[in-house]
Amino acid sequence: MWNYLVRRLATVFLPTLLGISIAVFAIMHLIPGSFVDVLVGIGTDITEEQRAQIVRAYGLDRPLPIQYLHWLGKVLQGDLGTSLRTGQPVWHEIRARLPVTLELAFLALVLAVGLALPLGILSAIRPNGWIDLGARLLGLMGLSVPNFLLGTLAVLGVSLYAPGLFPTTGYVPLSQGVVANLRSLFLPALALALAMSASVMRITRSSLLETLHQDYIRVARGKGLSELQVLRGHALRNGLIPVVTVVGIQAGYLLGGTVIIEEIFAIPGLGRLTLNAIYQRDYPVVQGAVLFIAFAFVLVNLVTDLTYSLIDPRIRLEE
Amino acid sequence: MAHRPRLPTRGVSRREFLRRSALGLGAFALTACAAPAPPQAAPAAPQAGGAPAPLGPKPGGTLVVGKSAEAVGLDPHLVTARSSFEIIAQVYNQLVDLDDDFLPVPELAERWENPDDLTFIFYLRPDVVFHNGRPLVAEDVKFSFERITDPDVASPWSSQLDLVESIETPDERTVVIRLRAPFGAFMSTIASTWAAIVPREAVEANGDLQRVMVGTGPFTLEEFVEETRTVLAANPDYFDGAPLLDRIEYRIIPDEAARIAALRTGEIHMTALSNAASAGLAARSPGVSVHSQQTTDYYLLGLNNAREPFNDVRVRQALSLAIDRQEIVDSVFFGEGLVTGPIVPTLGKWSVPPEELPFYRYDPEQAKALLAEAGYPDGFETTITASPRFPEFTSIALVIQNQLKRVGIQATLDQVEWGTFIQKWKDRDYDTFVSYNGSGNDPDRALYPMLHTGGSVNAFQYSNPEIDRLLEEARTTVDQERRIQLYHELAQAIAQEAPLIFLNTRTEYVATREAVQDFVLSPVDTYRSLRQVWLAP
Numbered sequence: 001m002w003n004y005l006v007r008r009l010a011t012v013f014l015p016t017l018l019g020i021s022i023a024v025f026a027i028m029h030l031i032p033g034s035f036v037d038v039l040v041g042i043g044t045d046i047t048e049e050q051r052a053q054i055v056r057a058y059g060l061d062r063p064l065p066i067q068y069l070h071w072l073g074k075v076l077q078g079d080l081g082t083s084l085r086t087g088q089p090v091w092h093e094i095r096a097r098l099p100v101t102l103e104l105a106f107l108a109l110v111l112a113v114g115l116a117l118p119l120g121i122l123s124a125i126r127p128n129g130w131i132d133l134g135a136r137l138l139g140l141m142g143l144s145v146p147n148f149l150l151g152t153l154a155v156l157g158v159s160l161y162a163p164g165l166f167p168t169t170g171y172v173p174l175s176q177g178v179v180a181n182l183r184s185l186f187l188p189a190l191a192l193a194l195a196m197s198a199s200v201m202r203i204t205r206s207s208l209l210e211t212l213h214q215d216y217i218r219v220a221r222g223k224g225l226s227e228l229q230v231l232r233g234h235a236l237r238n239g240l241i242p243v244v245t246v247v248g249i250q251a252g253y254l255l256g257g258t259v260i261i262e263e264i265f266a267i268p269g270l271g272r273l274t275l276n277a278i279y280q281r282d283y284p285v286v287q288g289a290v291l292f293i294a295f296a297f298v299l300v301n302l303v304t305d306l307t308y309s310l311i312d313p314r315i316r317l318e319e
Numbered sequence: 320m321a322h323r324p325r326l327p328t329r330g331v332s333r334r335e336f337l338r339r340s341a342l343g344l345g346a347f348a349l350t351a352c353a354a355p356a357p358p359q360a361a362p363a364a365p366q367a368g369g370a371p372a373p374l375g376p377k378p379g380g381t382l383v384v385g386k387s388a389e390a391v392g393l394d395p396h397l398v399t400a401r402s403s404f405e406i407i408a409q410v411y412n413q414l415v416d417l418d419d420d421f422l423p424v425p426e427l428a429e430r431w432e433n434p435d436d437l438t439f440i441f442y443l444r445p446d447v448v449f450h451n452g453r454p455l456v457a458e459d460v461k462f463s464f465e466r467i468t469d470p471d472v473a474s475p476w477s478s479q480l481d482l483v484e485s486i487e488t489p490d491e492r493t494v495v496i497r498l499r500a501p502f503g504a505f506m507s508t509i510a511s512t513w514a515a516i517v518p519r520e521a522v523e524a525n526g527d528l529q530r531v532m533v534g535t536g537p538f539t540l541e542e543f544v545e546e547t548r549t550v551l552a553a554n555p556d557y558f559d560g561a562p563l564l565d566r567i568e569y570r571i572i573p574d575e576a577a578r579i580a581a582l583r584t585g586e587i588h589m590t591a592l593s594n595a596a597s598a599g600l601a602a603r604s605p606g607v608s609v610h611s612q613q614t615t616d617y618y619l620l621g622l623n624n625a626r627e628p629f630n631d632v633r634v635r636q637a638l639s640l641a642i643d644r645q646e647i648v649d650s651v652f653f654g655e656g657l658v659t660g661p662i663v664p665t666l667g668k669w670s671v672p673p674e675e676l677p678f679y680r681y682d683p684e685q686a687k688a689l690l691a692e693a694g695y696p697d698g699f700e701t702t703i704t705a706s707p708r709f710p711e712f713t714s715i716a717l718v719i720q721n722q723l724k725r726v727g728i729q730a731t732l733d734q735v736e737w738g739t740f741i742q743k744w745k746d747r748d749y750d751t752f753v754s755y756n757g758s759g760n761d762p763d764r765a766l767y768p769m770l771h772t773g774g775s776v777n778a779f780q781y782s783n784p785e786i787d788r789l790l791e792e793a794r795t796t797v798d799q800e801r802r803i804q805l806y807h808e809l810a811q812a813i814a815q816e817a818p819l820i821f822l823n824t825r826t827e828y829v830a831t832r833e834a835v836q837d838f839v840l841s842p843v844d845t846y847r848s849l850r851q852v853w854l855a856p
Contacts, residue, residue, distance in 0.1 A: 033738025041399060042744050043756050045768035045775045046478045057473030085391050087529050169577040266573045268546035281738055
């Protein structure tokens with residue numbers, strides 16, 4: 001297992017992060033409009049010389065590869081740099097907003113799995129029953145409708161037909177009451193959860209359905225075990241392996257998916273930080289935030305892989 | 320329109336009331352900066368919320384302000400964003416302030432002398448104390464201005480003080496500023512919010528003032544939780560008298576509809592609104608009133624004078640005739656806004672009424688004739704660049720697109736992200752673009768850098784020796800009456816040349832709860848201090 005971990009880190013983990021950081025750096029400098037352009041705007045009376053001075057003061061006059069390597073060197077020492085716009089350490093900016101995003105992602109995950117697992121299992125037990133049909137319809141919709149549209153529809157629906165049921169915008173910190181906090185996150189979490197629960201539900205259904213047709217399940221039934229015992233003792237354990245993979249991957253996506261949802265619902269999380277940093281061309285913040293999200297994504301994937309061996313001892317990670 | 324509760328007894332005008340309460344209570348001294356009236360040119364703003372309570376201003380309470388965007392930093396010398404200046408204006412002071420006619424009045428300097436065109440001697444008030452307890456001295460003024468021009472500080476405002484040659488402090492209360500060349504707009508320049516006086520020790524202790532605030536103003540920074548809230552507390556030692564409010568709390572609510580909802584429920588006391596539609600929505604809510612004020616900002620259609628066909632003055636004049644500015648005001652801004660010439664009407668006596676300017680009357684027939692004369696009898700194709708970052712830019716572009724069609728010009732709308740827009744603007748890579756510009760507090764501020772050959776914001780690539788000469792003369796004339804004459808001449812000359820199409824002024828809207836008393840908007844500085852505001856029970 002340790003060998004596997006080291007190999008994974010060296011061959012997948014680090015190269016992925018390195019590649020992403022290069023891509024983000026390149027894209028941020030390729031798109032039109034630089035940090036200083038956006039800072040100065042279009043109305044400010046400023047000479048070319050003064051503009052150059054500002055560029056120099058922020059260290060943006062150095063060749064791009066040097067800037068990148070300088071950034072990378074600092075990152076390797078555990079320093080994500082400082083925000084050009086606020087002068088704050090990037091890590092502070094991320095840390096201040098991370099709990100909000102994590103809470104949102106966690107709620108979405110709970111909602112998604114809480115919705116998907118029972119529906120998926122019920123569908124698999126009674127394929128083509130009415131629960132199955134309903135769940136498959138919902139699943140198809142959840143997969144095909146993007147979450148930002150769901151989010152906008154949720155805002156519209158609640159404001160028009162049930163104003164006050166849930167706040168449609170803004171975030172209430174946990175310190176101002178658990179209920180108010182959960183209420184403020186319910187709609188965005190739901191918008192995020194629906195698409196995710198659709199994939200989880202579909203994979204739960206198909207995987208469990210396949211497992212339920214295996215010979216050993218028939219043997220279990222033959223032994224006289226009740227359907228519940230069959231499910232609990234034999235089918236679920238095997239049937240849920242692919243589900244863990246899908247939940248893992250989706251959980252990774254959740255962090256990135258919050259970018260647009262946070263903007264729609266005005267949640268001051270990592271997503272809004274990233275988006276605002278992109279608008280303002282605040283390079284260190286964009287690089288730091290994307291690197292962080294990417295890090296979380298590959299980490300979740302790694303954990304998912306490791307979880308297999310716990311669920312299914314047949315999977316040996318050394319191989 | 321605005322909800323206006325009836326006055327308790329007989330009608331007392333607001334200003335009248337303010338004057339009386341000032342006389343009657345003494346503690347509430349009115350200074351020129353406390354309650355400016357809207358200028359003549361602007362339509363009267365709806366009356367401020369609520370009837371004056373018969374007992375006069377009542378101190379205490381926390382004013383909760385809904386803010387659309389977080390301050391991007393709090394250092395007056397380093398930021399450029401409105402969201403920052405809104406807070407900075409409550410915490411810092413400048414040497415001088417401006418009155419309703421945009422003429423200087425005392426602030427930190429109690430008086431000044433102007434022995435010659437190049438020398439300004441300021442005498443500081445003796446009773447000003449920074450929030451850290453240290454009295455203000457002349458050295459602070461020198462430090463602040465030199466910090467703005469210090470290349471290492473890289474202040475975006477450094478060019479504004481380019482003409483300052485030296486700053487001397489013969490004693491603790493005297494500052495002598497010498498200029499390289501006569502500069503008519505010098506006093507209004509140092510009255511700007513960014514020209515705040517800051518204490519050296521606070522800068523040295525923190526590196527910059529982006530997260531801490533140590534000013535001399537009526538409020539002190541109590542709490543700054545980014546993206547959540549900012550709390551200011553009253554400064555009991557403010558030199559001009561302590562504010563009436565105990566606290567101001569700013570809450571970040573990016574969504575405008577959410578801010579209006581919060582106002583309706585009383586969760587916040589006041590908020591700025593971005594457009595006429597939401598102002599109308601807010602005004603229809605019980606317990607809410609809306610204040611509006613024409614600003615010195617204006618919308619414009621930029622023309623690329625270096626490109627065909629805009630290098631032909633007849634084409635530019637045709638555009639000026641073909642664009643119905645009032646229609647833009649009516650359809651995009653619901654009638655709120657004033658058609659503007661090269662100098663905005665909000666600047667009062669500095670400006671020339673649009674109807675007295677050449678090529679300002681809407682006349683598509685004459686426009687067509689001019690186009691034919693210039694060799695475009697069937698019009699031409701062009702693009703209008705705009706950014707959805709400011710939704711009204713797109714709306715203006717659509718109206719103009721339609722108006723140009725009537726004279727045969729086919730304009731395509733090119734919508735780009737804000738950073739991309741700035742890049743195109745910088746590269747002069749456009750045919751025409753919609754944007755807005757601030758005139759600040761002096762006509763020189765907008766016109767000189769924008770239209771002088773090679774000016775820093777001359778994205779129109781316009782060059783005309785006669786206009787250059789007039790701009791230079793107006794800039795270096797110190798006699799204000801003569802300057803006004805020169806700007807009237809300039810307005811005529813610029814309208815004749817139409818290097819860009821000046822459209823209409825931007826309206827500022829602020830909605831308040833009834834409880835908010837004595838809140839006034841001003842064209843001079845919309846970040847105006849909230850010192851005189853109080854909350855009715």
